[in-house]
Amino acid sequence: MTDIISRPAPPRLAIDGDSRTFPVGRVFCIGRNYADHAKEMGAAAEAIFFTKPASAVTTDAALPYPTETEDLHHEVELVLALGDGGRIIASGVGVDLTKRDLQARLKAKSAPWEIAKGFDGSAPMGSLRLGEPPASGAISLSVNGVTRQSGDLAQMILPPAALLAELGRFFALQPGDLVFTGTPAGVSALVPGDQVSARIAGLPPLDFTLTERR
Structure with missing residues (x-):
């Protein structure tokens, strides 16, 4: 049987120190997994799950400011x-980009807010490192x-x-x-021209620049 269309190739993530790559299938995310972030969002500290499409994953060093x-x-x-078997084979640094104003409008209507989270390029990723993920250690993000x-x-x-x-x-x-595991407090807005540096102790760094909207 022949497919009627050609499927696009999945995003692939580099593996630090390895010639192989990791083809991305599904992207799961957890919200409110750090109590301080839940507090700053005015929400209870209880885990909630949502998804992003594979097209959200990007390794581009320059990302255009999104529409809407x-x-x-x-x-x-x-x-x-x-x-x-669904076991962890590697881990890395990612950034969940969120259209916060759109998300707030959708929440106010008790409507699903996935379009505020799952847009193309909304999940910048660094290289992966094979092995068990760190159980503790610094996680941080700086802008400029x-x-x-x-x-x-x-x-x-x-x-x-x-x-x-x-x-x-x-x-x-x-x-x-891929499973995004939640974020600590301090989330805030980005504007075109911002240089973003995301770090987790023991993992390859993630750096990207936000460019003007296309």
Whole structure:
């Protein structure tokens, strides 16, 4: 049987010190996994899950400011990369970009807000590092050299193993899945020209620049 269309190739992430790449399948995200971030958002500190399409993942060093927003927020996160059996085989640094004004309008109407989270290029990623993810260590994000987010991975309400167990209640986790594990406090707006640097101790860095809207 022949397909009627040609599917686009999946995004692929580089693996630090390895010639192989990681083909991205699904992207799962958890919200409110750091109590201080939940507090700053005026929400209860309880895990909520949402998804992004694979097209959200990007490794571009220059990202255009997206359409349909005037209030784009950054959220630095530890990202888990899953292999056979849904087990963690690597981890990296990611940023969840959010159209906060659009999200707020949708929340006010009790409407789904995935379009504020799942737009193309909304999940910048650095290279992955093979092995178990760090259980603790500094996680931070700076904009134009000024630190905005700073915390420790040990502050996660659901650490990686518990997070995957909870997510696994609803989905059969598969090779190629990425899991964004939540963000510490300090999320705020980005504007064109901003240089973003996201860091997690022991993992390859992530740097990108936000350019003018296309």
